[in-house]
Amino acid sequence: MKVYKAHIIYTKQRERFEVLENGYIAVDEGRVQGIAAQREDLGCPNAEVVDFGNKLLIPAMNDMHVHAPQFHNQGIAMDLELLPWLENYTFPEETKFSNIDYAERIYRRFVYQLWKMGTMRAVTFATIHTESTRRLMELFKQAGMGAYVGKVAMNRNCPEALQEPVEEAVSGMLSLIEAYNNPQDLVRPIITPRFIPSCTPELLRACADIAQRYNLPVQSHLSENLGEIELVRQLEPDSDGYGDAYMRYGLFGQTPTIMAHCVWSDEKERLLMKEQGVLVAHCPTSNLNVASGMAPIRTYLNDGINVGLGSDVSGGHDISIFRMMVYAIQISKMHYQRNHALPFLSLSEAFWMATKAGGTFFGKVGSFEKGYDFDALVIDDNTLHPDEYTTLQRLERFIYIGDDRQIAHRFCQGKEIVLDSKQWE
């Protein structure tokens, strides 16, 4: 048992922050055992106290949608919208991951950058390449960070080098499932059909079969771009929309499901998402960069749909989930500007999406309530003049204008994670 003392901030519910100035949190076996304003209320008088002084202690970030093999393209190739962007930049880069040495090099940097920015859990796409994907899973394990990693299923409308026959796709998935499908582990497989345009019906059905057989979660892309939606309509003429197409294949909430983007989901699709418990990975930066549009997140929340945040590197250029909070709020303000009946997101709502809402996908993650995994960041904002601001303003300033330089410690499931840039970058 250890007790950490700091100015503790987290969100139990999205409407407001819980703030414990000079509060205490007891951690044992990776989990929060208690949290209290007074030391004596914790009920573990003999536990060692680690005092973080004037620093802030907050839950770590969860990135609900990110493409590890696009990491080398981070910050470049911003001159096309989604479909030509995939064809010209993304697919060519992903073909390189047939080479495990290349994968190792890029994936190492990728895991390091997640760590650096305070993201302790990520739901990532890899590529079709089974052994490179395994390497990524090993790197997450080595780092001690949490991840769902998806070997990508795709077999049409992409370069031949990225098309994998269904049987090979299935045997690759099964090989990773055999090695990693342990519910206790921090690093686990996720079934990952890229999106309907790049998967034949046979492949989509195979993905659904495996997900249901092994009770594994599913991730994919949904209603990101109007051209993409039209393409899906042509490919799936019998379906009642894009979400319904996934639904018919068994990939829409039959097991826990994340759908990235959902910029253009209509009322019918949103209703299906709500009924099926689909989690939206909102990727505001990416949606701007590849000119997709602005997802109406207030509408999703009003509908009772769960929403987390995703960096979507490299459609998104920024891997910091703190920056995603800022962008999510900004985009919600553009919806509000047009329609004042849609209040823009508050900081606590954005924070909740980045921590507790996304965290539900990993178990009890993203809060400091009793029983939650202790995934945490210690924020040292001494360069941001902390004494001149309230505790919540200090958090707001760190989110808006801070960066990795203020992240002093990072914990995942109770363990402090320290990565050496020389080995990882």
Next chain:
Amino acid sequence: MKVYKAHIIYTKQRERFEVLENGYIAVDEGRVQGIAAQREDLGCPNAEVVDFGNKLLIPAMNDMHVHAPQFHNQGIAMDLELLPWLENYTFPEETKFSNIDYAERIYRRFVYQLWKMGTMRAVTFATIHTESTRRLMELFKQAGMGAYVGKVAMNRNCPEALQEPVEEAVSGMLSLIEAYNNPQDLVRPIITPRFIPSCTPELLRACADIAQRYNLPVQSHLSENLGEIELVRQLEPDSDGYGDAYMRYGLFGQTPTIMAHCVWSDEKERLLMKEQGVLVAHCPTSNLNVASGMAPIRTYLNDGINVGLGSDVSGGHDISIFRMMVYAIQISKMHYQRNHALPFLSLSEAFWMATKAGGTFFGKVGSFEKGYDFDALVIDDNTLHPDEYTTLQRLERFIYIGDDRQIAHRFCQGKEIVLDSKQWE
């Protein structure tokens, strides 16, 4: 005469970058004397060569709209739109600048942050307080950086403590003009009526008189928010719109004029801006944060209107003009998404706005063409794996994912500017 060697990138025209890998630039008396791909083509064989090796050399940033006295609010108070935001956060903060010691403390930090982010020239609002404004001008001088600094004129629709009688406003302006109106200097006054809602007609006329008498530039706010526009319509019923109201007072291009925001300027207003040579300070981050809207910059460029970039701290939370380029491109993509006849901004266009387009306001600033002031940044992107990218991709990555840690040297008018954080922060 000095010669600098590096990978040189700049924009002569907005459509494309000029790139000289291992190029040379000759600087004397603060100005570019020549630029060439080969050393011998410079024609100054005896000049000392400073070799920046594999680093990038680019023009420094120009911030065309920023509020120095709002710097303490940077990164907080993001929960209101423009008019209540002014009332609840901004005006109360600005009243503190009656205290010169407070002003000194905040202005010092402000100048330091501009420097840190590579902004060598800024067009700033101060407050109504003459002596605090003088202090800000002195700090810019002390730093060796370029600035237009505006003592703000306002006398209605704001707290009494921020209302200055017209005669006092005039005598304050004249006192600063007397001290600083030297066209050779880097730090100069600019006539700064806050915006029509906060100035009586008498005050607006007085501002125009002074601007024209001393041939001084003017800055103000224009068509930022729909509520504000409606308020101006009520206050100026005889005018044919917001821009026309400034025009009638003599504050719209009669001398060089910057108007910040211009989110909602209609065709008539844009035509007037074009005719009067008004420069738009586009502040994309601020426009999102205070829920104003998205300025249609492609339309302005198509109309032949000059556009620079502004951080607009603290409506904008980010003082980096590099980040403004990213936001400007992203917002233009949302216009493009709705109307493909409005191509989104390219990186060279955003860079041109941040350098040469804004720089026109300071003289020959923002390019490396012969005769331009040598305002420059040396970018050391060694942590961003430069060897794996083209020179232009390196610049793009620095803009999208870099920060002050990559800015190795900063020059303003030929002089390297080095500020010590201990003295300034």
